[in-house]
Amino acid sequence: MDHIRKTLLSTVITILFIIPNVTYAKDIVSGFVGAWIGEGVARPNGFGPPERIKCKVEGSLSSPTQVGFGGRCATVSGSGEFRLLIAQDETGQAIAATVILSTSSERTAFSGRVEGGIIRLFQKQPVVQGERVITSVMTLEVSSDDSSINMQSVVTDTKMGEDSQSLVIQFHKEE
């Protein structure tokens, strides 16, 4: 009987620990679901002069822990498709992401964590762009009511030691 009570208690404790995390993690990715319109500023190649940018994207869950967030972004110089794939682990704290741009054949891989409701992603491998060696940090923040997403990116030229706010986009749900 005592053995049964102990087993039951440990199960309840486990559930109490896991359920909130899973629910929280599910909330993070489900926050991206829907049709979004974003506007902001982008710097071409990370360090170029700022240009206005507009995006129309669609977020959809591919599994309870994975979301695809992709669509079309345009600046006054041109436009292209982009896709951001976000996946979380079972704890919901560790995040992996991949960015795919139609203008480039390469995928950029990120890994990061959820901190206080903000997803912070770090580029896994720096890329060489002309004279520069670039890495970036992307932050994504879904508002508590899931009505907006703030996406920002800061790039760093590790060779020259320069930083630049390369992207700031505020997404709102499309009406």
Next chain:
Amino acid sequence: MRYLSSFILQSSVLRPVWVLLVLLPLAVASVFGVLRINYEDGLRSVFSSESQVFQEYARHSDGFTQSEANVAVLVSAPSALDGDDLGHLQEFLLDVQFLDGIAGILSVFSLRRADQGGAAFIPLLPSELGDQGALHLALKSAARMNLTGAALVSSDLRETVVVLSIGGDPSEMVSSSKVLRNLDKLTAKFAEDSGLEVQVAGLLSVREHIIQGLRLDQMKINLLGALFGFAVSLVMFRSFWVAALNTITPIIALLFCLGAFGWFGLSINALTNALPVLILVLASSDSIHLTYEIRLRMSAGEKRIAAVRQAVIDIAPPCVLTSLTTMLAFVSLFYSESPIIRDLALSGVVGVFIAMIAVLFVHPMVFVLAGGLPLIKRALPIRHAEQGQGFTDLLAKAVTSRFRAISVLGVALCVAGLWVLLPVQTNYRFMENIDVDNSVAETLSRVEQIAGPVTTVEIPLRLKDGIGPFDAALLVDIGVLHQAVKDIAGIHSGFSLHSLRVVLSGDGELVSPEVLKAMFDKMPERFRNRLIGTDGRTLQLTLLVPDIGSQAVARFALDVEIITRNLGLTAVSVGRPTGFLVMSSALSDAMIRQLTISFLLAAIACPLLIGVWYRRLDFALAAIVPNLLPIALIGAGLTLLDFDIQLTSALALTIAFGIALDDSIHVFNRLHLQACEDPSQGMSRQAIDLAMKKVSPVLVTTTVILSSGILATLVSEMPMIRFFGVLCIVTFVLALICDLLVLPALIVSFTRKIR
């Protein structure tokens, strides 16, 4: 023919209600067919063929982004563009890229300059549009810069051009039309929000405008054609009811014809646009001959049914023959390699056949059924003497008494006309399909004033073995090419890897091939693909050249070919100039020449058919000159007036020849009927005088009907259709004069000779 007449008598005359019961479901089906009609401009497929020129063009254009798929948006401000205006433009540029089908943009914001250190290329316009001084300077630089050979800002800085690339196949106008409609909505919103004037232009817009014009034309031209037909019938027959009866059959013929077009998938395009109204007037013309005969017989005391019966026996054969000669004229167009002209030939044959069947079966039925109504019955017999009978009698006698002089004069004029006309001088311009004062054409002209011609000539450059697209030797070669062709008259500017290198270098030293490659790699794919083909081994030098007419373009292309042939280039082999302008110029000439052969085939085949039909050599010989003469005179006139022979004129003259023969056939038929009635008279001058006296008023009437019906084409949205109409009318009038003067004279001559 006897069996056909018998069948008509058994059905339409003796069992008109049965015919009506068959007609009703056919009419309903035709209405649904009309709703299925497909409208397309067809102008891109005009030149599609197996010819070497077209195949070269198709192969080359497959590898490069097509400039004909570009649409220009012209943005105009009352004074020099300021920060607010460009802020609104930015908003538009962001939004327009989300329209389905927009594959790329090029605007003043796309222009780049080297930064101060020369290490990177940055936007020409400042990020902060509020700094008016910096913005003004930047716009001035933009007005001088031509990244793609075309400037994007006007010299007074009031206007700017945005170039939008439409994705997909440029020949597929259905999807392009949708993109253009959405673009129109967005530009209207942009204009409203900004207070700027915004207009859309480009070859796709021209084609879209033509398609819209075709729909409008079909409604306007056919309605007016029917109304004119009714009005002329009213004047000629002086009876509302007879005119009304005479209008029913042509309208049914038109409905069946359009219905058949819909069900058989025959589209209405720039060439077939005038076909429905032709069918309408041809059916009107044949109906008038039947109506005239029925009334004549009823006036002579015959009962209505007997009059209809005899009219069918007498007039159905020439109606069939006139339809056959018109069909033969259309069949001759199959000689052309162009799919759109072959489509016209098929549509013409189908349309004329349907009109013939409608006239033969519906018109007698209309008179049997409706003619029985008391109000109409009273109106049928002719109650007054035909006007002009005295004049036609005098004219016929005057002609036959001077038959030698008139015959010689007719033949001499015909030979002189052909002498001037042949060899045919051809001319073609894509923009001949649209009015110069049309808003799309005006916008295009304003865009061309800023950006230069929207039409181009492309010179293919094939890399030699071991040479890469950014090798210094290649760039030197392309520079030499630019230098060699720049002085050829007509070239606005050139666009290639070399010109891109010059633009990127600004006023400084030419940038290195490595820097050029780095910049090139950052450009949008559609832009890159205008310079280097998809195979990576073919480049092109694009010359911006105005559409100056096919002859001038052909000369220009030859000049370019001669100049580039012996430049001694080491890195690249220069191909023959190509592109839509060169291809259409070369093939339009070949196509118009093919149409000339089509016409000659029709000119031989139709008189031959008349000779076989009546089994008379003299009829066949006599038919040639009176019908060839109008065409020779008009062709010579066009050549002498420097209009040359356009695609429209070549088509109009061939088709009008087939129709103009109708009058001659009715003259032959009258002579044939008289000869059957009174064999002792034979083909004497008296018999010819009598036949001309009887048939002349009908010939005048049918010519007026044909001409007035075709007059409706003058309201067409398309200048080439209006020109087609004018040429047809002039042909019909000249053909009438020839049939009244030259034909009887020649019949007398040949009859005497052969006898």
